[in-house]
Amino acid sequence: MTRAVGYGADPRIRFAEWLPWLAAVAAFFLLPDYLPLGARILTYILFALSLDLILGYAGIITLGHSAFFGLGAYVAGILAAKLGVTDPLLLLAAAAGAAGALGIATGAVILRTHGLTQLMLTLAIAAVCLEIAHKATSVTGGADGLSGVAIAPIFGAFKFDLYGKTAYLWCLALLFAGWWVTRKMIYSPFGATLCGIRENIVRMHAIGVPVYRRLLTAYAVSAMLAGLAGALLAETNQFVGLNVLGFEPSGELMVMLILGGVGRLYGAFVGPLVYLIAQDFLAKQFPEYWYFGIGLMLVLVVLFARGGILGIADAIVARARRYV
Amino acid sequence: MDVFLSSLVSVAFHGIAYGMILYVISVGLSVTMGLMGFVNLAHGAFAMAGGYVLTSVISRFGLPFPLALALAFIVVAAASVLLERWFYSRLYDAGELEQVLFTIGLIFMAVAAAQVAFGMLQRPVLLPPYLKGQISVLGRDFPAYRVFLIAVSSAMIAALWFGVERTLWGAMVRAAVDNRAMAQSIGINTRRLFTLTFALGSGLAGLGGALGAEIIAIQPTYPFEHLPYFLIVVAVGGLGSLRGPFAAALLIGVSDTACKYWLPQFGAFFIYVATIFLLLWRPAGLFGRRV
Numbered sequence: 001m002t003r004a005v006g007y008g009a010d011p012r013i014r015f016a017e018w019l020p021w022l023a024a025v026a027a028f029f030l031l032p033d034y035l036p037l038g039a040r041i042l043t044y045i046l047f048a049l050s051l052d053l054i055l056g057y058a059g060i061i062t063l064g065h066s067a068f069f070g071l072g073a074y075v076a077g078i079l080a081a082k083l084g085v086t087d088p089l090l091l092l093a094a095a096a097g098a099a100g101a102l103g104i105a106t107g108a109v110i111l112r113t114h115g116l117t118q119l120m121l122t123l124a125i126a127a128v129c130l131e132i133a134h135k136a137t138s139v140t141g142g143a144d145g146l147s148g149v150a151i152a153p154i155f156g157a158f159k160f161d162l163y164g165k166t167a168y169l170w171c172l173a174l175l176f177a178g179w180w181v182t183r184k185m186i187y188s189p190f191g192a193t194l195c196g197i198r199e200n201i202v203r204m205h206a207i208g209v210p211v212y213r214r215l216l217t218a219y220a221v222s223a224m225l226a227g228l229a230g231a232l233l234a235e236t237n238q239f240v241g242l243n244v245l246g247f248e249p250s251g252e253l254m255v256m257l258i259l260g261g262v263g264r265l266y267g268a269f270v271g272p273l274v275y276l277i278a279q280d281f282l283a284k285q286f287p288e289y290w291y292f293g294i295g296l297m298l299v300l301v302v303l304f305a306r307g308g309i310l311g312i313a314d315a316i317v318a319r320a321r322r323y324v
Numbered sequence: 325m326d327v328f329l330s331s332l333v334s335v336a337f338h339g340i341a342y343g344m345i346l347y348v349i350s351v352g353l354s355v356t357m358g359l360m361g362f363v364n365l366a367h368g369a370f371a372m373a374g375g376y377v378l379t380s381v382i383s384r385f386g387l388p389f390p391l392a393l394a395l396a397f398i399v400v401a402a403a404s405v406l407l408e409r410w411f412y413s414r415l416y417d418a419g420e421l422e423q424v425l426f427t428i429g430l431i432f433m434a435v436a437a438a439q440v441a442f443g444m445l446q447r448p449v450l451l452p453p454y455l456k457g458q459i460s461v462l463g464r465d466f467p468a469y470r471v472f473l474i475a476v477s478s479a480m481i482a483a484l485w486f487g488v489e490r491t492l493w494g495a496m497v498r499a500a501v502d503n504r505a506m507a508q509s510i511g512i513n514t515r516r517l518f519t520l521t522f523a524l525g526s527g528l529a530g531l532g533g534a535l536g537a538e539i540i541a542i543q544p545t546y547p548f549e550h551l552p553y554f555l556i557v558v559a560v561g562g563l564g565s566l567r568g569p570f571a572a573a574l575l576i577g578v579s580d581t582a583c584k585y586w587l588p589q590f591g592a593f594f595i596y597v598a599t600i601f602l603l604l605w606r607p608a609g610l611f612g613r614r615v
């Protein structure tokens with residue numbers, strides 16, 4: 001299987017890799033009505049990117065990645081709504097820290113297991129988080145959600161406005177930072193060992209790679225990024241609902257990533273973009289058919305197009321090259 | 325004291341009924357996972373399908389309850405044969421991720437299809453009059469439906485254990501679970517064995533879903549909502565074993581009922597925490613072999 005990115009490839013940023021950012025900036029000027037949706041898409045891209053790091057590169061299958069996203073959202077939300085911490089940067093740092101700590105604590109445990117047990121543990125951890133958020137109503141608002149999240153202007157200068165301009169750019173800036181970190185990691189020897197662990201864990205043990213430590217590091221970084229994305233969602237929506245936690249958001253995120261393409265960095269960009277735009281147009285009119293379509297798409301991707309949208313694009317380009 | 329004792333008996337009774345249902349639904353999952361190494365997250369969809377078959381044939385055609393139960397088993401088992409032949413079998417050699425994604429896709433489709441066909445609301449179960457009342461045992465009254473449920477499940481479980489432990493088919497299944505390549509090389513048609521076992525497991529899930537329709541409400545989100553419980557039963561019990569999931573299902577049934585009765589403010593919290601610690605203590609499950 002050839003991969004578009006990875007250790008051994010030229011680590012310099014290619015021209016095409018700047019295109020998503022150009023498109024995002026262009027969208028800011030050309031589509032002012034869609035900025036709230038845009039901010040949501042950018043947030044989910046960051047979330048999908050965090051999943052791609054552990055699922056696509058390290059090969060850890062998790063059904064509970066929303067635990068970190070939800071924790072980040074609730075940490076930011078509770079700090080802002082109940083404890084009066086309103087500085088957006090501070091909230092992000094707190095959320096990322098909390099999610100990273102949970103990542104290390106749970107990763108230390110689940111990465112010792114594999115197969116069904118691992119799957120089950122990730123699911124159970126996410127379920128515990130959901131139960132806590134659901135039942136600790138005095139802190140989290142329970143099923144009604146956590147409202148009254150007040151956020152101060154960014155750096156004391158840029159207020160979150162009604163049209164979502166600040167929110168969009170704020171999300172874009174953080175996604176850029178997250179992408180930068182993830183890309184650096186993937187193109188480093190560290191990223192190479194992750195791919196090695198995914199492809200052949202026994203051999204990686206044999207050549208002396210500290211497999212467990214590498215996986216734990218990746219898991220913690222991924223958890224921090226997911227927590228960051230969750231906090232972004234809380235800041236831009238100024239509301240946290242129970243739907244950020246549990247099996248369903250984890251599954252939905254996985255769907256987005258698979259749709260774009262797993263283990264290729266930019267699959268995490270394409271997937272949420274296509275998924276959330278389609279959802280915005282279709283899901284409200286035909287909710288049942290929307291879910292059916294999602295399921296059908298997953299099945300088709302698994303059976304026929306394992307590389308997702310980018311995999312299909314690659315295949316088309318490869319075929320076109322043969323004729324040129 | 326007597327109040328406490330009677331609530332203790334009641335919790336134990338309801339917990340056992342719930343655990344029996346969990347076992348009948350999940351045992352197929354344990355066997356298919358142990359036999360084929362296939363992570364079938366869509367197992368709950370088969371149980372839901374069984375429940376819908378039961379409620380529809382009773383309300384539309386007025387079939388008697390036991391016949392509807394049998395139909396739930398047959399219809400779900402037959403449908404699962406087609407699914408296994410067309411789709412699942414293509415993914416036996418694929419990675420875990422593909423299997424997980426494929427079956428999550430099936431869940432989404434099943435949920436959506438159920439919404440379109442039956443609506444969002446919970447389907448009521450029309451119980452026959454003989455299952456509605458109470459049965460008095462040792463001076464205490466027990467709901468007849470749950471007594472019936474425990475009796476039927478016990479009979480099913482006894483038949484299943486006999487089949488696996490004492491028949492040629494069971495010996496072949498056990499051989500294939502232990503060592504698939506060796507089983508194949510001595511001439512066991514594992515391909516056909518897989519299909520049959522898959523159908524049996526799915527059929528049992530359908531039967532369990534139908535039988536437990538009063539306890540685990542039949543609604544479109546069923547496969548999502550109850551999936552963690554089915555997986556817990558299998559993971560805690562141990563893959564590929566029959567006794568492990570039985571102990572796990574009873575344990576979960578009773579402790580879940582007890583938690584919901586005495587500590588409702590915590591919901592399912594303790595179950596998940598207990599699962600996490602149990603799996604840390606024994607990653608291969610209570611009765612599983614270390615892989």
